[in-house]
Amino acid sequence: MREWKNILIFGMGLMGGSLSLAIRKKIKTAKTTGVVRSEASKDVILKQNISDFVFLEEEFFQNRKFEEYDLVIFATPVHSVIHHIQNLNSHSQTIYTDLGSTKKTIIDAVHKKFSNESHRYVSSHPMCGSEHSGPGAAKENLYEEKLCIVTSPNGLQSGIADEIRMFWEAIGCWTLDMEAKEHDETLAYLSHLPHLVSSLLVQTAIGNPVVNKQVSEAPRPITGGGFRDMSRIAGSNLEMWLSIFQENQNQIYESLKNLKSELEQVTEAFHPSHPLDRDRITEFWKESLLSKEKIQKTHEIY
Amino acid sequence: MREWKNILIFGMGLMGGSLSLAIRKKIKTAKTTGVVRSEASKDVILKQNISDFVFLEEEFFQNRKFEEYDLVIFATPVHSVIHHIQNLNSHSQTIYTDLGSTKKTIIDAVHKKFSNESHRYVSSHPMCGSEHSGPGAAKENLYEEKLCIVTSPNGLQSGIADEIRMFWEAIGCWTLDMEAKEHDETLAYLSHLPHLVSSLLVQTAIGNPVVNKQVSEAPRPITGGGFRDMSRIAGSNLEMWLSIFQENQNQIYESLKNLKSELEQVTEAFHPSHPLDRDRITEFWKESLLSKEKIQKTHEIY
Structure with a gap:
């Protein structure tokens, strides 16, 4: 593996901050x-000693250049990554990557x-978000054992994708190539x-007046582990998610339409005009267990 | 608190088995x-020493009576609880309860x-399921810090609800009364x-051919913590859930209809015929964070 010396992390929220901690450890x-x-983020980073150096954006662009670093990692929302891609110097020896949650618009921007020309930009997506955000939430083991998807644009110089894969593996991720x-x-x-x-689930629950009354009056949460787990990621990090929704609007629209179609079939099985359609529910339930096991690559042990 | 001596747990799956372990500890x-x-369950219970005594159903009814116990806890699906309520001896000193996940049909059966007559049947719902099932999955701390909802039918003898509340609190639960x-x-x-x-989420995901291909080919799961948590309870314990769906068909139908209505509004915000409706999504996302905090009684700390 290349001996990395100077790594720039552009954007130091939960993901960037945690990555800085992981790099310094590994x-x-x-x-x-x-x-x-x-300034608030800068203070947190200094106080918690999250990176070796830290700049405000304006300080950085006045004093430094991306080309001074071996590796530049964009850890901002995708629309900001795309903005910076437009201004990259195509002749530098710097390797560029990002932590973008969507890929098509980033790769299109690199191609454009x-x-x-050949270039040294390879896109990354380490799948290790959290419902928390900001550098104060950074954890040095956030990337440990997580999947990092690597997406190579056309024109990528030979060997660069391997260097980035080795970088992520050094951090503790496992990698997978995906178009x-x-x-x-x-x-x-x-x-x-x-x-x-x-x-949607928390909004549906709170919209019911009896539920709203019960949760307001109870001294502690009226939820089992199921609801707690299912609601953990609700409403997390608005800015990041608006960016993801914007970049992947069409695919998300298709997924919502398909969910609606599945939902309608299950709802019909509960229609009060007939007894519960046990056969349909049984088939749905068994299939969903198999699908879960297929996606999670687990098998029920009990 | 009453000095409990002989407690019968009728049904020894995950919930009943874990309760037996908790009683013996606490x-x-x-x-x-x-x-x-x-016989398979009996073997597991004997081998793992989950209860002091264990009977097959037919052995029990040939040799024992509910009235020989201080406390009888029905830990079977609701339709089976209702069946046994019909055959209770109304003059015994035994206190009866259950772990039923729905209450209306149980309380109706008690009233009927x-x-x-006055009676000693009070219904309980400790909210501590799991995606696992069977006595082999029993854990003595399953009930620790969990909510147990207590529902008192009409005609309940004075003091019995208090005894049951104290029982659950001795096990480690906190209790809440609910009609x-x-x-x-x-x-x-x-x-x-x-x-x-x-x-629904796992079925929608696996229904997409690209997702299906990617998850089939990947050496490890392509999921972050969000999907893993959201899919954990998919397809768990068919028999128990069929029973719950049967007993609570109408309320679940209403909740599914309300989810569909929320889903349709959000889907519209993603419609490809116009740019992403950022205002609508922003309002939805912020409200969902507030709803989550209201239900979970937490506040984001970052």
């Missing part, structure tokens, strides 16, 4: 530099920027739809 | 007797059985709907 040769938008459109379609169902469903 | 005066349907219809409406939204939604 890649002893590297110094990390963080770039943030607010470099057109027929941009497949990534966005897969993630619509395995990440974006679940976040929307979590929010 | 209530040193009490011996537990379990009743099971299968005892009509104007049967309110219980079933509340639980439709906070437990039954989430279980259906978890199953």
